[in-house]
Structures are given as C-alpha cells and as structure tokens.
Amino acid sequence: MPETYDVAVVGAGVVALAVAEELLARGLTVAVIGPYGGDHAGQATRAAGAMLSMFSEIEPGHPGDRVSVETGERLAAHRAYPAWLSRLAATGERVVSTVAGTWVLAPAGRLAQLAPITAAARAAGHPAEEHDAGQIPGLHTPVDTAGALWLPTEARIDSGLLMEALSRVIRRHPRAVWHDTTATGVATGVVRCADGARVEAGDVVLAAGVATASLLDEAGRPVGVPPILAGRGASVLLHAPAVSVPHVVRTPNAAFACGAHLVPRADGTVYLGATNRLTTSVDLTHPATLDELAVLAADASTLLDHRLAGAQVRGHRVGLRPYTVDHLPLLGRTRDPRLLLATATYRCGVLLAPRIAALIADEITAPGTLDDHPYRVLRPMPTPAASAALDNDAAQALIEHLVQGGANLPTAAAEQFSEFVELALQVLLDDACEQGAALRRLWRSAPVVEVVPALFALPRRMKGTPDVR
Numbered sequence: 001m002p003e004t005y006d007v008a009v010v011g012a013g014v015v016a017l018a019v020a021e022e023l024l025a026r027g028l029t030v031a032v033i034g035p036y037g038g039d040h041a042g043q044a045t046r047a048a049g050a051m052l053s054m055f056s057e058i059e060p061g062h063p064g065d066r067v068s069v070e071t072g073e074r075l076a077a078h079r080a081y082p083a084w085l086s087r088l089a090a091t092g093e094r095v096v097s098t099v100a101g102t103w104v105l106a107p108a109g110r111l112a113q114l115a116p117i118t119a120a121a122r123a124a125g126h127p128a129e130e131h132d133a134g135q136i137p138g139l140h141t142p143v144d145t146a147g148a149l150w151l152p153t154e155a156r157i158d159s160g161l162l163m164e165a166l167s168r169v170i171r172r173h174p175r176a177v178w179h180d181t182t183a184t185g186v187a188t189g190v191v192r193c194a195d196g197a198r199v200e201a202g203d204v205v206l207a208a209g210v211a212t213a214s215l216l217d218e219a220g221r222p223v224g225v226p227p228i229l230a231g232r233g234a235s236v237l238l239h240a241p242a243v244s245v246p247h248v249v250r251t252p253n254a255a256f257a258c259g260a261h262l263v264p265r266a267d268g269t270v271y272l273g274a275t276n277r278l279t280t281s282v283d284l285t286h287p288a289t290l291d292e293l294a295v296l297a298a299d300a301s302t303l304l305d306h307r308l309a310g311a312q313v314r315g316h317r318v319g320l321r322p323y324t325v326d327h328l329p330l331l332g333r334t335r336d337p338r339l340l341l342a343t344a345t346y347r348c349g350v351l352l353a354p355r356i357a358a359l360i361a362d363e364i365t366a367p368g369t370l371d372d373h374p375y376r377v378l379r380p381m382p383t384p385a386a387s388a389a390l391d392n393d394a395a396q397a398l399i400e401h402l403v404q405g406g407a408n409l410p411t412a413a414a415e416q417f418s419e420f421v422e423l424a425l426q427v428l429l430d431d432a433c434e435q436g437a438a439l440r441r442l443w444r445s446a447p448v449v450e451v452v453p454a455l456f457a458l459p460r461r462m463k464g465t466p467d468v469r
C-alpha cells in the first residue's frame with residue numbers, strides 16, 4: 001500500500017462513501033478518514049428516509065431555473081442508481097435494491113402544491129397520476145385530504161442497508177485504507193487525524209457534511225468555501241402493524257420541512273420523518289427533543305393516518321442536513337486546486353450520491369470538468385435582501401411551523417397573521433429599525449427563508465427564556 005494516496009476522502013456519510021467507491025472503481029488508491037463504527041450521531045444519511053425524490057421536493061415558490069437544474073441532476077442520479085447498485089452487488093455484497101412508487105397526498109387546502117410536482121414529472125416524461133386520497137393502499141387518510149398524486153417512478157432505498165454495503169465494499173478493497181477516526185484539519189494534500197495519523201494525497205475531497213468547513217482555516221473562506229448551513233432533522237422508526245403501506249407516502253414540503261412521510265422498511269418497520277430546523281450551533285450529539293418527536297407524531301396522525309398515534313416507537317435519529325444559501329450542492333475544486341468539496345446536498349443527498357460520486361471522479365481524473373457546473377464551489381453565492389426572501393410564502397410557512405403539533409388557526413386569522421408577520425419582518429429587518437439589530441445579524445448569518453422560525457424565536461431567547469421549538 002502506498003503511503004500517499006491518489007485521493008483522501010474525509011467523511012463517512014453517503015456522499016463520502018459514494019465518492020470513495022467510485023474512485024476505487026476507476027482504479028485510484030483512496031484513503032477514507034471518518035468514523036466507521038459507533039452510533040453515527042448527527043449523521044444526516046442514517047437519519048434519512050432515503051426517498052429518492054426526483055420531483056416531490058418541488059415547491060410552488062421555487063424559481064424555474066432552480067427547478068430545472070435540480071430536476072436535471074436528480075434525474076441523472078435516478079439513471080445512475082441501477083448500475084451503481086449492481087456494481088455493489090457484484091462485489092458479493094448483499095443486494096440493496098430501490099423500491100419504486102411514491103404517493104404525494106395534499107392535506108386540506110393544499111391541493112395547489114401538487115401542481116408543480118405533476119408538471120415537473122410530466123415534463124421529464126415520467127408519469128404523474130392524480131387520484132382520490134382514499135385510493136392510497138394501506139392508509140386511512142383524513143376525510144378532508146384534498147387529493148393525491150401517484151409517482152410510480154419515484155423510489156426509495158433503505159439508507160442503513162446501503163451504508164452497510166458501501167462501508168464493507170470500501171473496507172475490503174485492496175486499494176483502500178479506512179482511518180477509523182476524525183480529521184482535525186486539512187491543508188493542501190494533507191489530512192491531519194485525531195489519532196495522530198497524517199494522510200497525504202494528490203487530492204483531498206472534503207465530504208464531512210455540516211462539519212466540512214470547520215476543518216479548514218477560517219472556515220474555508222480563503223479558499224472560496226461559502227457558508228454551509230445546518231438543517232436539523234429528526235425521524236422515528238415505528239412498528240405500526242395497523243398501517244401497512246407498501247410505498248412511500250408523503251405530504252408536499254411545508255413549514256420549512258420536507259412534509260410528513262412514511263417510508264416502509266424491508267424489516268417490517270416504517271420510517272416516519274422529518275423535521276427541518278435551521279441550527280446555528282452545530283452539535284452532532286444533541287439528541288431529539290420531545291417537541292421534535294411531538295411534531296412528528298402529530299403530523300403523522302393528523303395528516304397521514306390517525307391510526308399512527310398507536311404505533312410503537314422502535315428508535316429515533318437526528319441528522320444535520322448541509323446546505324447553502326442558494327440551496328444547491330457544493331461540488332468540485334476550491335481555490336486550492338488540490339482541495340475539493342462534495343457536500344451541501346440538503347434534502348436529497350441519498351438520491352444524489354451516485355451522481356455526485358461520478359461528477360467528483362470526473363473532475364479528479366479530468367480536471368476542469370466541473371468548471372461550468374451549476375454546483376461548482378466557486379460559483380457566485382447570492383446575498384439575498386431580506387425583503388426578497390421573506391415574502392408571503394415565508395409568513396405562511398411560519399404559521400405552518402407554529403401550528404405543527406396539531407393546532408389550527410381559522411383561515412381569516414391565518415391570512416391576517418401571515419400579512420402582519422410579513423410586514424413586521426420587513427420593518428424589523430430594515431436597517432433603519434434600531435430594535436431589529438439582532439434580527440438583522442441573525443439574518444446575515446443565515447440569509448435563507450428557513451431562518452424565519454429562529455427570527456421569530458429570537459426576542460424571547462434574548463430575554464434568556466429557553467427555546468421551546
């Protein structure tokens with residue numbers, strides 16, 4: 001084994017492992033630096049439902065150019081999956097398969113959210129069938145459910161089984177070494193490890209999720225790394241024999257999160273996800289709060305099927321989704337030409353993994369390949385004005401966030417509140433407003449719509465009262 005590798009890959013989530021496996025498949029020597037065993041606390045991958053959502057993450061407010069770029073990459077990932085899984089199986093690994101079929105159900109008053117999903121699927125030549133929600137197999141939907149969409153080509157995978165297979169393939173590979181530790185710092189061609197090892201490589205790929213920037217001097221700013229935000233998500237695993245759904249069932253995105261969703265697992269359990277809360281203090285070890293679990297429980301039984309209230313909890317996980325201000329991944333070289341990033345996959349990293357792996361391997365074997373890619377690291381990042389981002393959709397999503405857990409607001413009051421919040425935020429975030437200084441600092445640290453609940457909670461936090469949500 002050489003002491004210096006072609007590539008060192010830092011991280012142990014699905015992105016790092018997919019990249020490492022692809023590089024091995026292309027004949028390179030690879031060192032992986034990241035935890036192998038243990039409970040993988042805070043890892044997004046193992047907290048994920050692992051829906052392979054090509055279309056159902058699209059929201060009515062998403063700009064058309066973003067939808068077209070993201071859908072293109074998600075479709076490319078979808079096409080890459082079969083060959084990727086076959087390659088893993090060809091190593092003698094247990095076969096990990098995708099299972100096709102996703103139901104998207106629109107809760108009362110939210111039928112319009114299905115329209116952009118339907119449009120994107122049909123534009124890509126994929127079927128999208130409108131149904132009555134009562135037709136979803138295995139589910140007793142609430143009577144006021146507005147409608148349902150059947151996406152027969154949107155699939156799921158078991159992220160735990162996928163990670164086991166990927167980990168074993170890499171561990172057994174004769175051209176791979178796995179340093180079961182964490183990186184403490186990265187410089188040109190060098191990774192320093194917590195166990196004292198120093199790994200040298202021609203290229204270093206940083207794929208440590210929300211921890212990526214923390215491994216670089218000044219959070220990577222000198223080499224052009226933009227801010228990487230963290231969307232904390234909780235999920236639970238249930239034993240729910242009364243609710244036997246053969247396919248993914250989900251609501252559209254809401255309340256800054258990816259809807260309530262059930263994902264059946266091969267062992268008979270069912271995954272229920274997921275919350276999404278921007279967190280400015282990244283702590284991989286912070287367990288799920290009772291409030292996060294209460295939101296999951298209430299959404300499951302009020303939006304999906306009331307019988308889920310009786311399901312037994314088999315376990316729960318928290319993961320931190322890495323994302324950027326423009327919500328697109330970060331792929332390719334930084335200003336240090338030997339340092340690459342593969343991260344910021346936000347809600348779709350399990351889907352994107354084989355596609356990202358191929359793009360990174362292309363860049364390493366043929367430098368410059370990603371120079372014009374929309375996900376390149378050195379793209380200009382927007383600096384959105386608060387007024388542009390905090391529109392009426394944000395106020396509406398704040399209401400959805402606040403009433404998670406089963407509360408309700410009469411329609412007229414919700415509309416008034418939404419317009420009031422929009423106005424209040426515009427005033428407070430205006431530079432002329434003295435009382436809004438702390439809110440503006442928070443906005444500048446995370447200028448994304450997902451910061452709205454944190455803005456709303458800030459005055460209370462400033463008084464020293466702990467967050468309840």
Ligand SMILES: Cc1cc2nc3c(=O)[nH]c(=O)nc-3n(C[C@H](O)[C@H](O)[C@H](O)COP(=O)(O)OP(=O)(O)OC[C@H]3O[C@@H](n4cnc5c(N)ncnc54)[C@H](O)[C@@H]3O)c2cc1C
Pocket residue numbers: 010011012013014015016033034035040042043044045046047048049050051052053181182183184207208209210211215232233234235273274275318319320321322342343344345346347348349350351352
């Ligand atoms: C609740 C939830 C539900 C989701 N649902 C879906 C879904 O249905 N479909 C989908 O496609 N995506 C989903 N996602 C998103 C997806 O999980 C992520 O986009 C993806 O897993 C990110 O992978 P990653 O490898 O970049 O990061 P992670 O999986 O977070 O892995 C990062 C790794 O880096 C390691 N690390 C941290 N610090 C260091 C260090 N110093 N040195 C070495 N290693 C380090 C960590 O231990 C961890 O293993 C979901 C995410 C969450 C949280």
